[in-house]
Amino acid sequence: MMPAARESLLDAACAALARRPWSAVRMVDVAAAAGVSRQTLYNEFGSKEGLARALVRREADGYLAGAERALATHGDPRERLTAAAEWTASAARDNALAKAVLTGCWSERLPMPTLSAVRSSSAVPAQRRADGPLPSPGDLVAIVRDRAVALLSVPGTPEAETAALTRTCELVIRLALSCVAAPPGEGGIAELVRGVLHRQPV
Known part of the structure; x- marks a missing residue:
């Protein structure tokens, strides 16, 4: 099956879920x-549970790709982290499934596959990946944190400075996730993050 057809099925499932x-x-x-x-749908996903896993995998991948783009948009490290925080909050704003993937707060309206890997008999590479372990909110924080550190650190940086940068990157992503749960007031997430970064080593 063509990847485009798989995407069409996932799009149709998302539309139905809305x-x-x-x-x-x-x-x-x-x-x-x-x-x-x-x-054809069963050949691609195996079962409704397989479709649910594929939906969650796609949301996680979409979030991580957006975070990667955000981290690459500016030259200034603080603005890169601010952009990643803004993306984190916006990714979940109008998408209940993305919000659940990022926060771990699932409602009964949503599919809720187990995060651990399941036995896969699929011949479809994308489905075998979806049947593997799905990322938890903590996993996503760690992936974006580590990517940010890799992009922002300079070779030869002392270990203590790298450790401080790592803490700062994690703080920003966790602050962004808190804004998903409790949206910030005037000034939005960017103002909050810039305020934090003003006092942090970046």
Whole structure:
């Protein structure tokens, strides 16, 4: 199956999830919305649980790709971290599934696959990956933190300075996640992050 068709099925599942709880989303309807047979849907994902895992994997991947882009947008390290924080808050603002992936707070309306790997019999590489371990919110924080440190640190930096930078990067991402749970007031997340970074080594 072409990757584009897989994306169409995931898009159709997301659209269905926006209208009704996951328990009421039917595989036959997802297939019809994507213009493929139900058998094609099962061939691609294996089961409804497989589809749920693929949805969560896609949200996590999309978040990480956006964080990577945000960290690469500016020359100034503080603005890079601010952009990553803004992306973190915006990724979850209008997307209940992304919010759940980032915070670990799942509602009964959403699919909620286990984060541990499941036995996979899929011949589809993307599905085998989805059937592997899914990232927890803590995993996502660590991945973005480590990526930020790699981008912002200079070769030969003393270990103590790298450790301080690591703490700062983690602080910014965790601050961003707190803004997902409790949106900030006037000035938004950027002002909060800049205020924190003003007092932190970057």
